[in-house]
Amino acid sequence: MNLKLKALKKSLWLFHFNSGSCNNCDIEILDCLTPKFDLERFGIKLIGSIRHADVMVVTGFVSRQTAPRLKRLYQQAPKPVIVIACGSCACSGAIFAPSYNMAGPVDKIIPVDAYIPGCPPKPQAIIAAVVKLWKKL
Amino acid sequence: MNLIFNFLVFPGFLFTAVIGCLASWIDRKVTARVQWRVGPPILQPFYDLVKLSGKETIVPRGGARLTFLAMPIVALSAITLVSTLIWRVLLSPQTTFLGDLIVVIYLLTIPSIALIISGAASANPLASLGASREMKLILGYELPFILAIFVPVIKANGIIRLGELLAWQWTNHIFVGSLSGFIAFIVVILCMQAKLGLVPFDAPEAETEIIAGPYIEYSGTPLAIYKLTRWMMLFVIPMFLVVIFMGGINFSGWHILWGILKYVLLLVIIVLIRNTNPRLRIDQAMKFFWGPVTGLAILAVILALLGL
């Protein structure tokens, strides 16, 4: 078990879910994978299919349209899976909180392991969050 | 007993798996360096495998359970068998059987066929799209591939035993050294890129377009087996080309370094092609293979028949 946990820490594959964000948070997540920050050093890479995912990064305030899909994707992910709420929207709803279309924030729909506030959070903040998660695992 | 050892440990499964993991690390590292990144640590493939084997395995609802779970194992055992055959040829060229060249060509298509079947068994529209693209791609590259493999056979007067092909190259010259052999070699490198499913011929599993194609529904251990199969192919197929075109590896003294260099050279060519090309649409890939590549292959066969 210990070996598996260590391996999990060393090869986190990200699945990125946009639940109605303004796209700024998504750009910052992609920033982490660029040559400047290069998360592949730590074995972190972006993958396209939820079945391969270890980490779900959710951005956006979770609109009424995306809420059932977010739930379904969480159920489709092979466990253990970690959920990160990225951006103020995902953490609390931020400026969209009073909106008629608000079904979130994320932790109302699925359990969340880490919150990254910021609008959008800097790549450094995202990396710091991942490091904190590492220590918690 | 000896055969089982050969299949499971050396030069079969374990050996190929370890070298395959290394090859995939080299692939990722060189890619990262090309893009001015640092790249993953050397143990990364092992971490990936261990992690995947610790995850939940999900079989999609509506999928064919048995087929879905069996196909990765079929692909893995086929590629292991190819590796065992090729290394037996290298270690003791006399022990091979007649026609093993044909057996190897057959076995090399089995991973692709397993991929098609598992795509169809996944009950996922994107997976079946990937499977149909893979099918078209096989139709495309298999013709020039086999034509190009004919060239060494013709030049060596119809030998279809890998060990004797090797011996012929050691007494005469290696096949890349002649004009027809060189042209055939270029054709085979292009086909190899498609066999390995790498850019520019990765339309069947285009990550950004149809997510991961036939792999889309795989998770946990079956996905790990598929990944391992891909990495082993990264080792086995270039090794096959080294044997039939470049004179294999000579295990006496310093010559072994030269042999390893041949393999690394092929690997670097693969990685560089993969990093400097965009993805072709499937119809473009088909046109490419059936047009210029097959033309080149036929030219090589004609030159070989003329004795050049």
Ligand code: SF4
């Ligand atoms: S937190 Fe800010 S940047 Fe991120 S999705 Fe919300 S509004 Fe956009």
